[in-house]
Amino acid sequence: MKPKTTDLQIRGIPVATRDKIRRTALSKGMSMSQYLIDLIDREIETVPLREWLAMVRKQPPVDVGISAAEVLKEVRDERDAHWDEVFKLDTPRPR
Numbered sequence: 001m002k003p004k005t006t007d008l009q010i011r012g013i014p015v016a017t018r019d020k021i022r023r024t025a026l027s028k029g030m031s032m033s034q035y036l037i038d039l040i041d042r043e044i045e046t047v048p049l050r051e052w053l054a055m056v057r058k059q060p061p062v063d064v065g066i067s068a069a070e071v072l073k074e075v076r077d078e079r080d081a082h083w084d085e086v087f088k089l090d091t092p093r094p095r
Helices: 015-027 032-045 049-058 068-086
Strands: none
Touching (some): 015 032
16 A cells, blocks of 8 residues: 655745755656655654764663773774785884
């Protein structure tokens, strides 16, 4: 069964904005209506940042057994080693 639909009119949209919407919709192979419906659906399904932060803050902290600074150092060292290999650098850089 097809979901119920209704029409919605938005007045006062600048012509330049309408043209951008039309170009974006065309580039995605969509009608303007479908593009705007998808855009509205995504927007209303997105949890606002304040709500998300409140949910995260309610969760108990997670102990991963290593500090954030140590994790960053490991990741940076791995990245640096990768690029040293790519660029054939034999001498370690000073820290």
